[in-house]
Amino acid sequence: MGTQKPDVAIVGAGVMGLMTAYYLRQQGATVTVLEKGRLPAGSSYGNAGLIVPSHLQPLCSPGNVKEGVRHLLNSTGPFSIALSANPRRWVWLGRFVRHSTKGHVRYAVGIFKELADRSLELHDALAQGAGSAYEYDRSGILCLYETRNAFLAAIKDAEELTRAGRPARVLDAHEVRERIPFVGRSILGGVLQEPDGRLNPAAFVSWLAEQVRRAGGHILEETEVYGATLAGFQLRELKTTRGPVKADQFVLAAGAWTGRLAAMMGRRLPVEAAKGFSITYEKPAAASCVPLLLEEARVAVTPFAHALRLAGVLELCGLDDRLSARRIEAMERDLLRTLPGLAPLKVKEIWRGFRPCTPDGLPYIGRLQRLRNAVVATGHATKGIFLAPVTGRLSADLLAGDSLDPLLCKALDPQRAAR
Template sequence: MGSAKRDVVIVGGGIMGLMTAYFLTQKGASVTVLEKGRLPCGSSYGNAGLIVPSHLQPLCSPANLKEGFRHLFNPVGPFSVSLTGDGRRLLWLGRFAAHCTEAHVARAVSVYRDLADRSLVLHDALAELGGSHYEYGRHGLLCVYASKKGFQAACEEAEALCRAGRPARVLEADALRRLEPSLADAVVGGILQEPDGSLNPSAFMTWLAQRVRDQGGQIAEETEVFGAEVSQGRVVRLRTNRGPVAGEQFVVAAGAWSGILTGRMGVRLPVEPAKGFSITYEAPLDALRHPLLLEEARVAVTPMEGALRLAGVLELSGFDDAVPLRRLDAMERDLTTFLPSLGRLAVREIWRGFRPCTPDGLPVIGRLRSPKNLLVGSGHATKGMFLGPVTGELLAEFLEGRSPAPSVERAVDPNRFAHLF
């Protein structure tokens, strides 16, 4: 890698790392991004690509806790937890359950609202530069329901969204099928969340990496970080498979591996991997007009240029990267149940990856107390692609010596977990 010292070294070439590099290189900083794989990769590659300012709920909520228990022993349910293996996972689950309260949800929603409002502005600004390259569009997200009970609850939530400034249009079955003719007769209704939309994650990450390079940033692919040299409370250099990398400031933005990497630098963070899956098909003849959330199945369906992506499942099983066929079969059955007219689709790619989750459902964004030149950006669970821009901007501000609003800074402060260890 050479011995030149960079202003900032970022570990992780996903959405968090590249967005941080983007904002820093705009200001003229010398930045190197280290990525152990080839770009685009990881969860920033295989996700549903949803832009979701209307989705403010944290992962830990009373409803999700109840749903998790309901599917605890269902090997093909939308949630799955392995109770064997690492004891730290059980501790993490206990802390997660303790945060599943209405009071915590209200606090987290307030934080996510601030983050979402800013990230949407940044996404729109980025799209003015390159949105046509990565299929960015905000034409609404359709949340569809096959049960009357679920639809009735969604109608109440839609009223709350409207009061919060997120327009949400209730659509009865007939109106819904006029909007999306491919939907099954069994679908009873849906909610069109009008501020939302989608992009093509792979194309977006490719475009963003090129912007970073054009602005003078370096991206070292196939460069894995094994550890760090820490002296007098500061990271001096990182040890990688391609030699040492020195810097003034360091950022860990390595997704689900962020906690492992900070642990090698003396800081333990409760970032737990949650495995998810996606299946990308060749585009069907009956193209969808909107991205969909098949709510009872907890599966997203995103139309892309020449393709259709089915994404879902949240499996807490450590870094087990197995791909159980019954998982894929269940996802495809859900697709057929909601969209039978699409018929049998040709599979282009099957993907699995790990989303980074924290026990309080909020991300970790900011500077660690020690080492004092180490920052972290991770823990976004299923909201990473949408919240990447605001996270990158926040980390760049921290590195420049500026701070966000105190309420947001406290809520996402990575040091809030120090008492757990």
């Protein structure tokens, strides 16, 4: 390709790949990042941009399995599972259901708390250097509830969050309307999760790419990986649409496509794609200063400087990128039912993308099975934009030869996928 062999080649220029490159350059490693599309793109582009230290539950949980079954035949439900003839999908779903227990949820929450604490600290440090470049703000997230049972459960959760050092303030319907005058009469109350916040994800990815390039890293866009050359337990070369790429070490951070990359190397890595959607509107006259979570609809409403984004839905459907008009219409109905004062809204962009999900709900961060010079960084489901800094730092440390905390190493090890 006409470039000098780097210390590390990274597949994927989303937030995981770019954060890893950012910290590797801080350590002095030479880095080349490969991206099959143009920046910013993928799930790192169109998501809600939420900073969520208060959201520690894994995707696999008894409640989500119950909801997935309930919406099995509902193409517009907030969480759905598409049936498939693909036997690997059934194996993945079987493991997902087996991990959806209260005991595993408690275990995963403990791991996510450790990751969240570290990532929040790193996010704050990054934002100090970035200024207003990507609209980082931690003024809280307001969760809104329409049903009595959900609101009562949220009150108990708020008490637990506060005891755990994550202050959560319960608001009755009147207090919600004082803060958000455009909410509908269906809203019974809310919970303000005070440590949380948001950023503009596309601006964040662009800022990261600029930092990597300024530090001497190379980012090759429109460069797709289609094969690999191995020698024993070493990955020697990636075959790309712009020629071969050699490196001493490699990072697979291609989101929902990481499982396919691993398969090119003869390694099994169960990553399932969960399709999500977002609708970005021109900024309306009425808008909240903080992101809103419409809990029953399972959608987020994120204000940016010049836009408003409605994002949500989880479709476990493989890499099927079809756009459903019924799905988009259902999201907008939920939005205008709960927040009628936002109307009229003018659409700027409708987006869909894939979140990488693991069967036990925890990300893969570690060496790929029987490949000594390949690190995996994927599987963050809906927490990717928030957990990107800690993932990048951990991945860079692994590549530098440092050891992870034993508890995190065991919990995040990609080799657990083969057990």
